[in-house]
Every structure is written in C-alpha cells, then in structure tokens.
Amino acid sequence: MAQNVLPRTVQRLIDEFARLPGIGPKSASRLTFFLLRGQDNQALELAQALQDMREHTRFCSVCFNITEEDPCLICSDEERDPSLLCVVEEPLDVVAVERSRAYNGRYHVLHGAISPVEGIGPEDLKVAELVRRVQQGNFKEIILATNPTLEGESTALYLQRRLLNERVKITRLARGLPVGGDLEYTDEITLGRAMEGRQEL
Amino acid sequence: MAQNVLPRTVQRLIDEFARLPGIGPKSASRLTFFLLRGQDNQALELAQALQDMREHTRFCSVCFNITEEDPCLICSDEERDPSLLCVVEEPLDVVAVERSRAYNGRYHVLHGAISPVEGIGPEDLKVAELVRRVQQGNFKEIILATNPTLEGESTALYLQRRLLNERVKITRLARGLPVGGDLEYTDEITLGRAMEGRQEL
Numbered sequence: 001m002a003q004n005v006l007p008r009t010v011q012r013l014i015d016e017f018a019r020l021p022g023i024g025p026k027s028a029s030r031l032t033f034f035l036l037r038g039q040d041n042q043a044l045e046l047a048q049a050l051q052d053m054r055e056h057t058r059f060c061s062v063c064f065n066i067t068e069e070d071p072c073l074i075c076s077d078e079e080r081d082p083s084l085l086c087v088v089e090e091p092l093d094v095v096a097v098e099r100s101r102a103y104n105g106r107y108h109v110l111h112g113a114i115s116p117v118e119g120i121g122p123e124d125l126k127v128a129e130l131v132r133r134v135q136q137g138n139f140k141e142i143i144l145a146t147n148p149t150l151e152g153e154s155t156a157l158y159l160q161r162r163l164l165n166e167r168v169k170i171t172r173l174a175r176g177l178p179v180g181g182d183l184e185y186t187d188e189i190t191l192g193r194a195m196e197g198r199q200e201l
Numbered sequence: 202m203a204q205n206v207l208p209r210t211v212q213r214l215i216d217e218f219a220r221l222p223g224i225g226p227k228s229a230s231r232l233t234f235f236l237l238r239g240q241d242n243q244a245l246e247l248a249q250a251l252q253d254m255r256e257h258t259r260f261c262s263v264c265f266n267i268t269e270e271d272p273c274l275i276c277s278d279e280e281r282d283p284s285l286l287c288v289v290e291e292p293l294d295v296v297a298v299e300r301s302r303a304y305n306g307r308y309h310v311l312h313g314a315i316s317p318v319e320g321i322g323p324e325d326l327k328v329a330e331l332v333r334r335v336q337q338g339n340f341k342e343i344i345l346a347t348n349p350t351l352e353g354e355s356t357a358l359y360l361q362r363r364l365l366n367e368r369v370k371i372t373r374l375a376r377g378l379p380v381g382g383d384l385e386y387t388d389e390i391t392l393g394r395a396m397e398g399r400q401e402l
Contacts, residue, residue, distance in 0.1 A: 005299045007269040009257045013250040019243065021235050022228060033293055034222050035251070036258065036267055037312070042220065043251045049214040050236070050248035056210045057237065066237055068208040092234055098206045111238070 010036065062133075064109040064126045066091045074107060081105045083140040087130060087159065089113050089147055097145065108133065113151035114158055122158060130159070134166050141169040148175060211237065263334075265310040265327045267292045275308060282306045284341040288331060288360065290314050290348055298346060309334065314352035315359055323359060331360070335367050342370040349376060
C-alpha cells in the first residue's frame, strides 16, 4: 500500500537526491517536498543549473582543474609565477589555496589520493600527467599540498619518490597549530608536528 | 582573485544547492563537485528528475495531496472507507500514516499549520476547502492528525471549532509513549499525556 502513495516522479526525485553524498532518505524526501511546494521555479532553476554545469565545464587539459575555457584562467594567466606548481587532490582545494591569497603559481589537480583500501592507485590519478608536466616544464618548486590525512601523506610520499630524479625542489605545506586553535584541545599528533616544526622568532 | 577561480556555471549550481533547506555553502560545494566528478550522467539524471516532477505532478483537487492523476489514487480508490477523513499538514504525513497500515480512509492535506509567528493563518492553508468538503461529504469521523507541536495543536483546536456545527465525530491521534521509548528519557509533557490517556487492560 505505502509503495503506491507517492507519485512515480516524486519517488524518482527522492531516489536521485538520496544518491548524493551526505543525503539520506529522510533528507531526500524533505528536499523533494520542499521543491514540490515551491511557488517559484526553484526546481527548474536547479535542473537548469545542473545541465549548464555539465554542458559548459570540462577539465583543463594542463592542470585538470574544472574550467569553462581550456586552458583554464589560472593556466593562461601570465601574471602568475610559472615556476611554482602546487599539487592538490581536488578542484575545491584550488579554491581553498586561492582563498588564502598566499600563493600565486600554477596548480595540478590529481583528482583524488592514493588509497589501497578504496583500490585507488597512482594510475587512477593524474600522476603520469604531473610527472610529464614536471619533466617538460621549467618548475623550480613543486608544493605537494595533498591533505594532511593518511591517504594524502602516502600520495605526497609517492609523488616525492616519483619526482626524485627531476631537478626541482619539492616541498610540503607546514603542519602545526591551526590559527585560532587552542593548545589544550589540539590532538597530540598535530601538537607533535607543531613542536618539531617550531621556528625561531 | 578567489572570486574568479570557480567557473560561473559551477558557482551557480553551488548557489542553487545552497538555497535548499538544510544545505549550507560547504555541503553545496561538496554536492556540486561530487556531480562534476561523476563519470556517469548523475547530474543530468537529477536534472531530468526535477523537470519530470515539476511537469507531471500537481495537487489533487479533492484532498490536495501530491499526485500525477487528478483525483489522486487514494481519492479514487473505491476500496477505501469514504466515511473517514484524516487531516494532515503535509503530503509527507500521508506517507507516514500510510506506512503505519493502521488507516484506510481518505485524506485532506492542509499544506502547513497555523503559525502566527510565521504569519501563516487559516486562509493560507486548505482550511476553507476542508470545511466545504466536510459540509458536502458524508463523513462520520474527522481525524485531526496535525503534528504534536504548538502549531499543530493550535491548528487542530482551530479546526475543531470550525467544524463544531457539522454532525461529525472529531478525533485527534493518541499521545503517549513512543513504541521502543524509555520512560526515563521521556519528556515530562509526553509522560503526562501518557498518564492522562492511560487505558485499562
């Protein structure tokens, strides 16, 4: 009985929402009914935004960031330092680094991190493209800005080895106390790293 | 600088997701990049589901539930008891009651509850339609199944008064301990209601 209560198209939208990460069946229902009730065209606007994004975006053929033009705005920006390369896991990491306003070089997006548990190896990432880019380019420094997680650290270690023979400086983002953090509530590993990396004033 | 990093269409999809209830800017970014990365056509399938839902669903002209056909499957189901009417706030409440398998009558969806704080009065809900339906119909019992919240209770009280002159029994769902609940952790109001409503075994 309960199966037939919801119209087919409503159930399908709930199912589609529930496929998204972090959205369970309850949230999926709520989103669907929110859009059903909407007087305005919010559902159609969301549909249009989805289609436009799929149609107009692609990966930059140089750095593999998301872009509407190829090469992307960062890769084709002459004002940026072409000797610096920042390697990140995801396009959102590019946004994060840009927001810091502390970097003005180029990027390389790996599209993930090495994770034996999830069966993700270097061949699933843009690693070969990175190595080729470093060999052919004129970089002075490669900043391995993968996440400070197990997977990110392994990926950085792997990349470091792969790039060992290139005549280029390889760096990693500093680990330490987050700004605004509290010593008392800092986990022991972060605190240990902050101690090891202490700097003279 | 950071403003220009995201392609326009990507930013627009993030904005659209962030307009949905319970989805903040961070989740909106994550959903967008999840769909960007998707190898399959998940983004387009979601877009299609949204369009189909808007195109194919409407409100039942009798009970105001969401439906693809008018009148809806419940209103046109001859097997259901036409003398029972269950009044609920939202279409999702119909799903909840149906799931209980404890009811086999008709429904009336108010599309909200009276809330002076939010400026929602009876004229914003399907109240006039309910009164007309009760006057013209042959109902024996009207079950006021609005939520056990302040707004739901006020709405039930208001409806009870509006329907006072109709020759029809008006009931409200029982309040008491939730099945599987724990006396120790039950709030005092619920426990008070459970005590008042105690039944002889």
